[in-house]
Amino acid sequence: MLKNIFDIFVQPYPQRERTNTQALIHSLGEGVFLYLFFVLFEPFDISEWNDPNKYFKLLGFSFVTSASTYFHRQILPSIFPKFHEEKNWVIWKEIVGVLFLLLIITTGNVAYGSAIFKWGFTLSNWLTFFSWVVGIGIFPTVFWVLSDYIYQLKKYSQPIVIQEIKDNQADEKLKLIAENEKDYIELKNKDLLYIESADNYSTIYFLKAEKTEKLLLRSSLTRLESQIEDKNIVRTHRSFIANLDHVIKVSGNAQGYKLHLNHTDMLVPVARKFSFLIEKLR
Known part of the structure; x- marks a missing residue:
């Protein structure tokens, strides 16, 4: 039973093919989503900030997130092409990749917060912020990856009967x-x-x-x-x-x-x- 569960994590998983423009649009969209989330719900005691430039400064977190996701999508695969080869891409790599993205986002945002809000770039602050990021992102990530795997497997594993090969190319x-x-x-x-x-x-x-x-x-x-x-x-x-x-x-x-x-x-x-x-x- 346990072996069957672990076997799932070494199954092939698709990589999303994106142009630089598509990756940039997706990354900017995620940054905008985070900004709206902060403005509308004011989590992590944001509502207690007494700063006239609060909403402007929140844009920095949005920018860091967009830059991090773009780096993860487009730059990392070019630095480590062998690791990111689609033929070797499996579920555990997808999940680890997302966790690494959360780590990048955490580090970038703690650095930004330390520069703007004088948080102090300490291990304690980093772990606190990382727990927030993981708490928001890890369970939806695992659920999405496994659900998408099952959907794609059902879609592409259906048997296909092909026509008998005909020599249509003559001697061209x-x-x-x-x-x-x-x-x-x-x-x-x-x-x-x-x-x-x-x-x-x-x-x-x-x-x-x-x-x-x-x-x-x-x-x-x-x-x-x-x-x-x-x-x-x-x-x-x-x-x-x-x-x-x-x-x-x-x-x-x-x-x-x-x-x-x-x-x-x-x-x-x-x-x-x-x-x-x-x-x-x-």
């Missing part, structure tokens, strides 16, 4: 050119399996004499995508392009759909925003 050829305009690969559309990006490089997986081969090109995935005209060779994820004509099965977990392709054991992920592609396979 595809040429993918690297950024230096010198290195390239030319192959038949039907021989391309998938392309995976890694930083400024892309690895192309393809068939040659019925065997799977790969070639590394210095090029972004977006640049290679612009060179592809075949409607069945499509972007499925921020890091993947897949040839839908090679899909033999679709599976899924809480992170989303996975494409099983001919001639490879690699499961190509399908990001939520590309879930509509699954309809092409039914």
